[in-house]
Amino acid sequence: MTDPKNTSNRTNDSDQNIDFSMVLASTVHDMKNSLGMLLNSLDELRTEHGSTFDGSPRFNTLQYEAERMHNDLVQLLGIYRLGEKRLSAHIEEHYLPDFLNEHMARHAPLLQGLGIEALIEAGDITGFYDADLLTGVLNNTINNALRYSRSKIRLTAELRDGYLVLGVEDDGEGYPESMQHSGTLSFKSLDFNTGSTSLGLFFASSVAQLHREGERCGSIRLHNGGQLGGGVFEIWLP
Amino acid sequence: MSESSYRGDAFHKLTYLVIDDFENFRLSMRQVLRACGADQIELVRNAEQAIKYCTYNHVDVVLCDYNLGEGKNGQHVLEELRHKNLLRRSSLFLMVTAETSKQMVMGAREHQPDGYLTKPINRALLEQRLITLIDQRKALLPINREIDRENYPEAISLCLQALPRNPRHKTWLLKTLGDLYFRLGDLSHAAKVFDDVLQQRELSWARLGRSQVLLANRSHDQAVANLKQLIDTHPDYMEAYDLLADGLRQQGKLSEAQRVLEQATVQSPNALLRQKQLAEVAEANQDIDTAADAWRRTVSLGTYSIHDSADHYLALGQSLSELSEDQDSAQSVEHATEALEILASMEKRFADQPTVGLRSRIVQCRVLFGQGQHREAEALQNSLKAEFDSNPLIDPDISLDYAKTLFRIGSDGDAKDLLGRLAEQHSDEAELLKRIEALMDEPVGFRQKLKARNLTRDGIKAFEAGDLAAAAAAFTEALAVVPNHTSVNLNLVQVLLKIYEADPTSREPLEECQARLDRLQGLPQQHRQHRRYIALSQKLKGLTA
Numbered sequence: 001m002t003d004p005k006n007t008s009n010r011t012n013d014s015d016q017n018i019d020f021s022m023v024l025a026s027t028v029h030d031m032k033n034s035l036g037m038l039l040n041s042l043d044e045l046r047t048e049h050g051s052t053f054d055g056s057p058r059f060n061t062l063q064y065e066a067e068r069m070h071n072d073l074v075q076l077l078g079i080y081r082l083g084e085k086r087l088s089a090h091i092e093e094h095y096l097p098d099f100l101n102e103h104m105a106r107h108a109p110l111l112q113g114l115g116i117e118a119l120i121e122a123g124d125i126t127g128f129y130d131a132d133l134l135t136g137v138l139n140n141t142i143n144n145a146l147r148y149s150r151s152k153i154r155l156t157a158e159l160r161d162g163y164l165v166l167g168v169e170d171d172g173e174g175y176p177e178s179m180q181h182s183g184t185l186s187f188k189s190l191d192f193n194t195g196s197t198s199l200g201l202f203f204a205s206s207v208a209q210l211h212r213e214g215e216r217c218g219s220i221r222l223h224n225g226g227q228l229g230g231g232v233f234e235i236w237l238p
Numbered sequence: 239m240s241e242s243s244y245r246g247d248a249f250h251k252l253t254y255l256v257i258d259d260f261e262n263f264r265l266s267m268r269q270v271l272r273a274c275g276a277d278q279i280e281l282v283r284n285a286e287q288a289i290k291y292c293t294y295n296h297v298d299v300v301l302c303d304y305n306l307g308e309g310k311n312g313q314h315v316l317e318e319l320r321h322k323n324l325l326r327r328s329s330l331f332l333m334v335t336a337e338t339s340k341q342m343v344m345g346a347r348e349h350q351p352d353g354y355l356t357k358p359i360n361r362a363l364l365e366q367r368l369i370t371l372i373d374q375r376k377a378l379l380p381i382n383r384e385i386d387r388e389n390y391p392e393a394i395s396l397c398l399q400a401l402p403r404n405p406r407h408k409t410w411l412l413k414t415l416g417d418l419y420f421r422l423g424d425l426s427h428a429a430k431v432f433d434d435v436l437q438q439r440e441l442s443w444a445r446l447g448r449s450q451v452l453l454a455n456r457s458h459d460q461a462v463a464n465l466k467q468l469i470d471t472h473p474d475y476m477e478a479y480d481l482l483a484d485g486l487r488q489q490g491k492l493s494e495a496q497r498v499l500e501q502a503t504v505q506s507p508n509a510l511l512r513q514k515q516l517a518e519v520a521e522a523n524q525d526i527d528t529a530a531d532a533w534r535r536t537v538s539l540g541t542y543s544i545h546d547s548a549d550h551y552l553a554l555g556q557s558l559s560e561l562s563e564d565q566d567s568a569q570s571v572e573h574a575t576e577a578l579e580i581l582a583s584m585e586k587r588f589a590d591q592p593t594v595g596l597r598s599r600i601v602q603c604r605v606l607f608g609q610g611q612h613r614e615a616e617a618l619q620n621s622l623k624a625e626f627d628s629n630p631l632i633d634p635d636i637s638l639d640y641a642k643t644l645f646r647i648g649s650d651g652d653a654k655d656l657l658g659r660l661a662e663q664h665s666d667e668a669e670l671l672k673r674i675e676a677l678m679d680e681p682v683g684f685r686q687k688l689k690a691r692n693l694t695r696d697g698i699k700a701f702e703a704g705d706l707a708a709a710a711a712a713f714t715e716a717l718a719v720v721p722n723h724t725s726v727n728l729n730l731v732q733v734l735l736k737i738y739e740a741d742p743t744s745r746e747p748l749e750e751c752q753a754r755l756d757r758l759q760g761l762p763q764q765h766r767q768h769r770r771y772i773a774l775s776q777k778l779k780g781l782t783a
Contacts, residue, residue, distance in 0.1 A: 039358035044266055047361065088472045090442055095406045098370050108362030126405060128439060213439060 025080045032073040039066055046109050053113065060113045064146065067110065071140045075203040078136055082206055089130040089210040096122040096157040096164075099131065103138050104155060107146065116149055122157035127164035129211060129237050134166070137204045141168045141233050144200065148172035152228055162216075163236045167226070174224035174231045204235060213238035248372050249275035252298035256281045257288045257315060258334070259307040267301060270361045274368065285310035285318070285542075292324040298375075299368070300325070301355070304335040310542040313508075317349045321544045328382040330371055334359065374407060381414065394418050416447045425451050442472050449481055458489045476506045483515060495519050496528070503532070510539040517553065524684045524691075530557040530573075537580070548594050551584035555601045556639070563608045563646070563683045574609045578602060593636060596625060600639050604646040615647060626656075634660055634670055638677060645681035653681065665764055675765060679723040690719040694726055701733060706740070709733045724767045727754045731774050738781065751778050 042063050046053050053059045081087040100120050104111075111118050145153045149170035156167040179198070201220065208218035216238035226232040254276055256267045264281040271279050280295070282288050284306055291297070300319070304312035312333050319325040333351040353371060355364070375382075381400070384393035397415045404411065412435055419428035432448040435441055445468050452461035465482040468475060479502035486495035499516040506512070517532035533554035540546030558577035562570050581598040588594045599618055607615035626632060626640060637660050644653035657674050664670050680687050697712030713730040720726065731754050734747040755778065761771050 036357045040263075043358060043360045044262075047266075047269075088474055090472065090475070091439075092441065092443065093409045098406070102363065102366050102370070105362040105366035106360070109360050124405070126408065128441075 021080060021083070025077060028073050028076050028080075032070060032077065035066055035070040035073065039063070039070060042066065043109055046113065055113070055115065060110065063110050063113065064143070067143055071136075071143055072199070074136050075140060075200060078133075078203055079199075079206070087133075087210070089133060089207075089212075091128050091130055091211065093126050093128055094131055096125050096127055099134075100155050100157060100166075103135070103142065106139065107142055110146060114146060115151070116146060117152045119152065119154045120156075121154065125157065125159060125164075127157065127159075127237065128213070129164070130207075133207045133210065134235075137207050137235060138166070138168070140200045141204065145170040145172075145231065145233070148231060149228075150230075154226070154228055160236075163218075163238055166235050166237070168233045169226040169228045170230040171228035172230040174229075175222050179222055204233075208235050208237065211237045247275070248376070249368070250277055252276065252372070253278040253296060254280065254299045254301065255288065255291060255297045257283075257285070257300070257302040257306065257312070259283055259303065259305075263303070270364050273361060274365045285315045288315050289318055289322075289324065292319055293322075297325070298329050299372075300329065300331045302331065302333060302351075304333055313349070314542045314544070316351055318544045320349055326382075327386045328375065328379050330375055332367075332371070374410070377404060377407060378410065385414075385418070390418050390422050394422075413443060413447075416444075420447070420451065420454070425454055442468060442475055442478070446475075446477055446481065449478075449485075453481065453485050453488065456488075458485055461485045462489065474505065476502055476509070476512075480512060480515070483519070487519065492519055492523050496523055496525065500528070503535075507535065508539065510536055510543050510545050513539060514550065517557075521553075521557070524688050526557055526560045526684045530554065530561060533557055548584055548588040548591055548597075551580055551587070552597055552601070555581045555584065555598070559601050559605045559608070560684050562605055564685055571609065574605050577605050593633065596622075596632075597636055597639065600636065600643050604643040607647045619643075619647060619649075630659075634664055634667075638670075638673060641677060642681070645677075650681070654678070661762060661764075671764060672766070675724070679725070680720050681722075682720060686719045690716045690723065690726070693719070694729070697726075697729060697733075701729075706733055706737050710737065722757060724758060724761065724765065724771070727758055728767060728770055728774055730754055731778070735774070735777060735781070748778065748782055752782075 042059075046059070046063075078087060097120070100122050104118050104120055107118070142153065142155070145168050149172045152171045154167075154169040156165075156169070158165055158167075179201075201222070204220050208220050211218035218235065218237045221232075221234040221236065223232050223234075224230065249271070254271055256264050256271075256279065258264045258267065258281075261283075264283075268279050268281060280291060280297075282291055286309075288300075288302070292300075302312045302315055306312065306315075310318075312335075316331055316333070319331070325331060330352045332353050332355050334355045334357065353367070355367060377400075381393050381396045384390070384396060394415060397411050397418070401408065401411050401415075412431060416428050416431040419425070419431060429448065429451045432444045432451065435444040436448060445464060449461045449464045449468070452458075452464065462482065462485045465478050465485060468478045469482065472478065479498055483495045483498045483502070486492070486498060496516065496519045499512065499519060503509075503512055503516055513532050513536040517529050517536055520526075520529035520532060533550060536550045537554050540550055555577045558573045558580065561567065562574035562577060564570060564573075567573070581602055585594055585598050599622060603615050603618040603622060606612075606618065622640065622643075626637070632640075637656060641653045641656045641660075644650070644656065657678060661671060661674050680690065682690075693712050693716035697709045697716065700706075700708035700712060710730060710733045713726055713733060716726050717723065717730065731751045734751050734754075738745075738747040738751075751774075755771070755775055758771055761768055765771075
């Protein structure tokens with residue numbers, strides 16, 4: 001089911017100048033597909049064994065970490081294409097309740113395993129955005145919220161000040177002071193020396209910026225509070 | 239959200255087909271579908287079984303893995319089902335893929351699945367996704383039914399009724415509405431649909447639709463400008479490249495069209511029709527190396543595709559034959575060998591098509607001659623001649639290619655006779671006459687063609703700059719390569735007459751003019767240059783009288 005052609009090394013024998021980012025991208029692509037297979041098997045295992053695995057911290061960790069790696073790789077590929085200037089936003093009008101429900105559904109097995117309740121609050125509204133890009137951002141953010149929340153996460157969509165605001169809230173400790181901010185992240189602001197590089201936030205911020213309407217441009221905001229009292233991630237789209 | 243009893247009911251009534259080469263995946267998909275309330279589920283392993291099943295059974299929802307191992311992939315299945323009308327528009331085709339990037343999967347624009355499902359797929363996600371799509375299918379069924387019946391006016395009025403009531407499917411309705419007006423040829427209404435959308439927001443699909451309308455209205459410049467800007471902001475929007483190349487082609491800017499298609503095929507190399515477009519444009523530009531490469535890819539992409547055709551093999555054979563005639567090339571022998579191989583595999587693959595053997599031998603004959611195998615070429619030519627003599631009504635395309643072979647093997651007289659007869663038989667077919675004239679003008683290999691064309695261009699530039707001597711020299715040099723080229727001969731006559739008018743002391747230019755016009759004697763009346771030929775002849779007569 002994975003395409004053997006994708007694993008082929010595209011560097012030329014006679015060419016000693018190895019294009020490392022290309023090698024990396026093609027390897028990442030391959031790893032991502034492998035993880036996809038792994039996640040599929042985990043889903044099936046959970047289905048087959050029913051409630052035995054629910055509440056098993058080791059199984060949940062397995063699934064959570066695999067999901068996390070998968071998301072990281074998706075982002076890595078996105079950032080590679082961003083650098084190659086081959087990533088652009090294909091904006092269409094989408095119906096928010098459908099979109100958010102689908103997102104929750106993607107995370108249903110892990111939510112069930114961790115015993116976390118998910119709430120969706122979206123009015124009967126449509127919004128303009130690139131669904132594939134936003135999927136990358138939301139997957140990562142929801143996965144992150146699952147890690148820090150105690151018992152609940154909340155997915156919201158509303159129109160505010162002429163922007164479509166998609167929010168992910170949890171009831172955990174919230175973001176540390178140093179991470180809270182609003183606006184855009186530059187590549188330079190990433191700190192590769194600490195454990196957390198905020199690569200996910202950089203990707204989210206880049207995706208937000210690809211969404212433009214006239215003079216207005218998308219952005220992300222991180223703060224604490226919200227209805228659940230934990231961390232709040234928001235992506236504002238014009 | 240819908241209620242669960244309604245959900246089960248909606249799933250229950252439909253028929254499903256799961257196509258995947260992995261048994262585990264097929265079984266788990268069936269389990270998931272059953273859990274959702276589905277009952278009529280068929281599982282198949284490969285494309286052949288899928289197509290056979292759809293030939294005899296109605297399927298509402300197809301779940302097809304993109305990668306099916308050796309042989310046809312999911313895109314091939316989709317193309318074949320749609321092409322053979324085995325799948326109604328009201329049915330759903332979902333492509334299951336391991337790639338997040340659609341680029342890998344994307345084929346030609348006319349065949350898009352109703353949705354992509356990216357692995358890993360869990361049960362909740364599939365259920366949610368199917369519910370959304372089935373709801374959509376249900377809501378849009380009356381419209382799709384009319385489109386299936388090709389009752390477009392009714393489909394349009396249903397779209398218009400649904401728009402204010404149905405915000406959930408607004409994008410689909412607007413896209414479909416624009417497309418339906420366009421299909422009906424109602425360009426002003428189509429334009430209005432796209433303009434209204436664009437007024438609210440710059441959306442790429444609407445910009446593309448608007449450009450398509452502009453092209454159909456023959457507003458080429460505006461369409462091209464629009465599309466260039468669209469590609470600038472969306473460098474990964476393949477449909478925009480295709481349409482831009484179309485527009486540039488219609489403007490006559492063939493080398494620019496070629497560049498655009500080259501860019502697009504680098505980004506998305508798996509679309510057969512795009513490779514074919516590139517091959518044709520490169521051929522028109524006499525860029526035979528690029529044309530051969532693109533034909534090679536077209537042939538190879540055709541292996542499992544519904545778009546596969548003997549014409550692609552033949553075109554590749556013809557390009558390679560051109561390349562093999564290039565005596566300066568070190569690869570002449572390689573190209574000849576490859577040409578003969580491709581023609582042989584064409585004869586095998588399309589053995590049931592009656593003219594394939596004939597068309598193959600016509601090209602083989604000139605390839606062999608070019609490689610110095612004159613005896614083999616002669617034997618082939620004898621059999622070809624017999625065939626053409628006994629059947630005067632052979633397809634004009636085939637005759638034209640035969641004339642080309644006759645020129646290449648040095649039988650210019652036979653070639654001209656054949657083309658003359660062909661022009662008489664088809665005197666009212668402008669497009670064919672144009673191709674006959676082109677072959678008469680330039681019965682030479684592509685490098686000589688390019689050389690003559692460049693010299694002609696230089697001559698015209700010199701003439702426009704007022705440098706008559708340089709113009710005459712350039713046209714004379716061009717005619718050394720293509721001595722019978724009608725318009726180049728007339729160009730030279732025109733320049734020489736001007737030279738004579740400027741300095742009537744020498745009558746030498748007039749003699750040269752006479753010699754040039756003599757060459758064109760017998761130019762048929764329907765020839766595009768005929769009036770110019772008559773005018774210049776009379777002018778010369780006036781000066782020599």
